[in-house]
Amino acid sequence: MMNPLKLFLKLSLLQKVLFCLASFMFVNNIHKLTQLPIFDRAEINGVKQRTTIKISDIETEKFDAGKINIEKENFNTAIFDSVSLNHCSDKPYLIVNYHSVADYVFSKLWFCKMLIIAKFVFEQIILLLVLLIVLVVKQNNFFNKNVIKLLKIIVCLLVSLPILYFTKDFILLSFLHENFKGSLANLGLYSKAQNFFYPLFFALIIFMIIDVFQKGINLKQENDLTI
Amino acid sequence: MPIIVNLDVMMAKRKMSLNELSEKVDITLSNLSILKTGKAKAIRFSTLESICKALDCQPADILEFSKTENS
Known part of the structure; x- marks a missing residue:
């Protein structure tokens, strides 16, 4: 029969990995999601494109290279200000006004990704420390100074977790409000209060x-040194 | 602690080794060593009694109170 502690640790690790991956993917694709409403209204070569145009589809289109250099620019690193169609010339072309966000905004998203990874690592370290404490206690060294050291590290990590949550939320939401005018504000991206409280x-x-534990160690030491 | 253990002085007076004393008092050598070096936090009356018996002395010969000692 499998040890319940080991089973719990394995399940917990699996859950944390899945959650971390989901958060990571969300941050990774958030800019792609927000581009879609803009392209929904776009007209290409005079034909109304009512269906959702994906960025990959746009990239394969042949446009006037003088007006927008789509093939050279990476769409993942651009925010679109406006999209309009020029009918005046013989060959209609699309005018896309955009500004590059690679240097500024995506450094924020990169930082968010790092915070998600840090949160995951911190949670795993806490689990490992709990396992270590269990192992130390199993060896009948309950009142041990090492246990106190491990518990102090756990306290530090637990206190740093809400700071990580808050920083991630703050950066992510400031990014969304700056670039998408609050259109994603109602997606429920704020962390729940429990994440800070627990x-x-x-x-x-x-x-x-x-x-x-400290008092226990003092008592044990006193007992050991009584002749 | 301001209590000084003068066990080594009494042992020297009685010309008794630590091994001999530990056999007479029935205390382990390590515990006797802790007592001799002053690391002990407390001493039982029964232990004190058996040490006094073995060394043929009074508790005051073994223990001493010093106001200046703070270690």
Whole structure:
């Protein structure tokens, strides 16, 4: 029969990996999602394109190279200000006004991705430390100074988790509000209050446990040194 | 601690080794060593009694209170 602790750790790791991947993919594709309404209204070569035009489809279209150099620019790093059609010339062409965001905005998204990874790593370290404490306790070294060290590291990591959550949310939402005029504000991207509250709550409890452990160690030392 | 253990002085007076004392008092050598070096936090009356018996002395000969000692 499988050890319940090992099973719990494996399931927890799987859940965290899936959640991390989902968050990562969301941040990775957020700019693509937000481009779609603009292209929905676009007209190409005088024909109304009512269906959703994907960026990959646009990239394969042949446009007037003098007006927009689509083949050379990477659409993933551009925000579109306006799209209009020029009927005046013999060969109609699309005018797309855009500004590059590669240097500024996508550094924010890159930072968000790093924060998601950091959060994942921190959570895994906490799990590993809990496992280490269980192993130390199993060896009948319950009142051990190493346990206190491990618990202190867990407290530090737990306190840093809400900071990571808040920073990620702040950067992501500032990016969305700056570039998409709040169109994504109602997508529920804000972290839930529990994400901030639970780590701090557990940190407080562990902090009290550290105090109990410290007193236990002092008592054990006194008992050991009584001749 | 301001309590000084003068066990080594009494042992020297009685010309008794640590091994000999540990056999007479029935305390392990490591515990006796802790007591001798002053690392011990407390001493039981029963231990003190058996040490006094073995060394033929008073508790005051082994333990001493010093106001200046703060370590």
